Amino acid sequence: MVIVMQKHTAEANIEHVTAELVRRGFDVHRSTGSDQTILGVVGKVDTIDTREFELFDGVQEVVRVSEPYKLSSRTFRPQKSVVTARGVEIGGGRVVVMAGPCTIEGEEQVFETARRVARAGARVLRGGAYKPRTSPYAFQGMGVEGLKLLRAAADETNMATVSEVMEISQIEGMLPYVDILQVGARNMQNFNLLSALGQIRKPILLKRGMSATIQEWLLASEYVMSGGNYDVILCERGIRTFETYTRNTLDISAIPVIDKLSHLPIIADPSHAVGRRDKVMPLARAIVAAGADGLLIEVHHDPEKAVCDGPQSLYPDQFTRLMDELRIIVPAVGRTL
Ligand code: PEP
Numbered sequence: 159m160v161i162v163m164q165k166h167t168a169e170a171n172i173e174h175v176t177a178e179l180v181r182r183g184f185d186v187h188r189s190t191g192s193d194q195t196i197l198g199v200v201g202k203v204d205t206i207d208t209r210e211f212e213l214f215d216g217v218q219e220v221v222r223v224s225e226p227y228k229l230s231s232r233t234f235r236p237q238k239s240v241v242t243a244r245g246v247e248i249g250g251g252r253v254v255v256m257a258g259p260c261t262i263e264g265e266e267q268v269f270e271t272a273r274r275v276a277r278a279g280a281r282v283l284r285g286g287a288y289k290p291r292t293s294p295y296a297f298q299g300m301g302v303e304g305l306k307l308l309r310a311a312a313d314e315t316n317m318a319t320v321s322e323v324m325e326i327s328q329i330e331g332m333l334p335y336v337d338i339l340q341v342g343a344r345n346m347q348n349f350n351l352l353s354a355l356g357q358i359r360k361p362i363l364l365k366r367g368m369s370a371t372i373q374e375w376l377l378a379s380e381y382v383m384s385g386g387n388y389d390v391i392l393c394e395r396g397i398r399t400f401e402t403y404t405r406n407t408l409d410i411s412a413i414p415v416i417d418k419l420s421h422l423p424i425i426a427d428p429s430h431a432v433g434r435r436d437k438v439m440p441l442a443r444a445i446v447a448a449g450a451d452g453l454l455i456e457v458h459h460d461p462e463k464a465v466c467d468g469p470q471s472l473y474p475d476q477f478t479r480l481m482d483e484l485r486i487i488v489p490a491v492g493r494t495l
């Protein structure tokens with residue numbers, strides 16, 4: 159249920175309604191807009207007679223949210239959310255490009271790649287330190303030593319960092335180095351992890367599970383938000399279909415659909431969607447043209463030697479060319495880069 163307060167209503171009215179809801183045992187999530195406040199009410203709201211709250215001073219209307227996801231819905235927050243990570247705004251007028259290697263392998267690799275992607279215009283450096291590998295015999299990541307390199311390379315090139323968290327015990331050790339914690343496709347429904355990420359105050363990049371519906375994905379975001387961490391960025395990364403030519407199938411329609419259903423920023427990852435370098439650039443162009451708030455792209459300074467996902471990693475020169483192309487497309491959809 160959502161309680162829409164009248165425009166410019168007194169703070170005392172908002173506090174009075176909130177206190178009454180809390181007294182009755184509901185969780186109240188406040189969304190403070192520039193001229194209007196909306197209260198999201200979570201709990202057994204079926205027991206509430208909406209007319210009662212409509213009579214409170216300062217209340218404009220009480221709306222039952224029909225979607226199962228509440229805090230991520232446009233009903234709760236009609237205006238788009240902007241998530242800020244180390245000064246980089248995701249969901250605002252500027253399209254944000256996050257780029258870097260699949261996994262952190264060593265100092266030369268991460269610094270070389272960081273310098274190249276930063277020079278081309280990337281604003282967030284990616285790199286996994288804990289890798290969810292399909293095979294237990296594959297490289298599993300450098301852990302905290304890798305995160306230290308990621309941080310140092312991002313500091314030198316003035317970028318924010320994004321890196322994947324696989325389990326609750328890793329969260330605390332990641333916080334000093336990582337500005338955005340990524341939840342991978344394989345963990346989208348790891349509900350205990352999502353709840354734990356609701357307790358921290360750093361942005362979460364929530365990838366879509368490879369067989370998750372849009373509704374399941376939004377409900378996953380709700381696990382983070384209901385804990386009080388509203389800084390969630392959604393990332394489409396391709397879904398499993400009957401097609402085998404590409405690694406996954408990019409669900410481009412998820413971008414406008416999410417934009418309609420949710421206020422959360424939506425970005426997409428063409429690298430994991432298609433799985434081959436020669437098709438990353440066209441998909442990236444389509445993602446931006448479809449209105450996404452950003453891109454997550456794998457780039458490696460020497461992809462032939464990459465330990466992980468080399469065939470889908472762009473060469474730095476290709477990434478530079480892609481950024482030049484995006485500078486042409488982005489203004490056509492009313493954004494900047
Ligand atoms: C990744 O970004 O490196 C990754 C493992 O992605 P996904 O969870 O989408 O497979």
Ligand code: MN
Pocket residue numbers: 260261430456466467
């Ligand atoms: Mn990868």
